Amino acid sequence: MSETKQLIVGVDVGGSKINAVLADADGHIEARSSADTLADEGPEAVIGRIVEAISQLISGVEVTGIGIGSAGSYDAERGAVSFSPNMPGWHNIPLRDIIQREFGLPTCLQNDCTLAALGEHRFGAGVGVDNLVYVGLGTGIGGGIIADGQVYTGTSGAAGEIGHMIIDVNGSPCKCGSYGCWENFASGRAVAQEAVRQMEAGVPTAIRRYAGRDVNKVTAQTVFQAAQDGDYIAHEIISRTAYYVGVGLVNVVNIFNPELILIGGGLSKMGSLLLDHAIEVVRERAFGISAKAVRIELAQLGDDVVALGAVALVLQKKCGTDEGE
Ligand SMILES: [Zn+2]
Structure with a gap:
């Protein structure tokens, strides 16, 4: 033009x-x-x-x-x-x-x-999709919402803080001041913290080796590497994380009834190891009509x-x- x-x-x-x-x-x-x-x-x-x-x-x-x-x-x-x-x-x-x-x-x-x-909606996996939610599973968890083809930002521009939906009312304190938020269960930080907890409890796991035997160097990435190489504990931690990713997604699906959920952020690099189990939880636990309508896929635009x-x-x-x- x-x-x-x-x-x-x-x-x-x-x-x-x-x-x-x-x-x-x-x-x-x-x-x-x-x-x-x-x-x-x-x-x-x-x-x-x-x-x-x-x-x-x-x-x-x-x-x-x-x-x-x-x-x-x-x-x-x-x-x-x-x-x-x-x-x-x-x-x-x-x-x-x-x-x-x-x-x-x-x-x-x-x-x-x-x-x-908005980026995925205009240029990536969400082109032509009017109702989508982007879920960024990084160190924390963030979200972005496209509703009826428009960005939804809420009254104060703060909509989409899905990482702080409460999963456990009696859960551990969150950075936001609340307790038991989704990102305490399903973020990169949560993966690393759970691995450190197990290591400090003396549970035998190869994660230690991937982190150069330094607890401070344990990240979601090191846990993922150990899991890929067959470490049982690392696998368990990711499986538990995938379950909680699914639990949060059930809420997202029930609230928004989106056509598409796009998963991005560092944890999305775990691919099917994380997503398959999470999608299973959505199929089992979300409202049938919404669970049937939604596709849950990896975001396309990367970094x-x-x-x-x-x-x-x-x-x-x-x-x-x-x-x-
Ligand atoms: Zn929070």
Whole structure:
């Protein structure tokens, strides 16, 4: 439609990495830049690295807008990151306006998992699907919702915090201040913690070896490696995690009656070892009509899902205080 190719910058500001892409309106990535977030150095240093990543992409090209995805909660009206659990010092940082002023380009900000849903909806496994939920199984659990073809963000922009649905009212404390949340049972952190608990109880398992005999180096990834190589305990831990992934998905299915649930995040790399059992639980426990209607699949856009979702956000022209058209 347009005379010249439209190019957009999408940035994913994560707790450990900043991933920026330059993409066209079809989601084809033309260039990329990335940096370690080094969140401990505080907001000013991180913003400097975001600006640097964007600068690298836009020098010499015409860009129509910048989209940014960030973890944590944000103030939709002010385009500010109100709080980000993995980024110390991020309280009410008006990131959208800072970037907009720096580059003089329309800039949008949105929660990262909401953008992941939007990215998959526009460019990935969710094209043509009007009702879908993206479930990011990472260190924690995040979610993004597309309802009737539109992003659903709720009254305050905080919808989709599915990681904090309560699975056990008497469960252990969660980072959010509540107890027994889903991410205490089905996240990467939960996998690692359960492995450490078993190791410290003296249960014989090869996980120790994969973590270089250092409990602090146990991650969901090391547990997965041990399971793939036949370690019984590692297998048990993943099987239990898969069960709890399924339990949470039952709730998601019963609440949203989606056509599609897309599973992304680090744990999704476990593939069928995790998903098969989780899907079984959904088939057994969710409302029949909804369980029958839903497909549960792996997300497609991998590590670029949030950055491409940010590109899609700019294409929707929902950039708050846009000055561009
Ligand atoms: Zn919680």
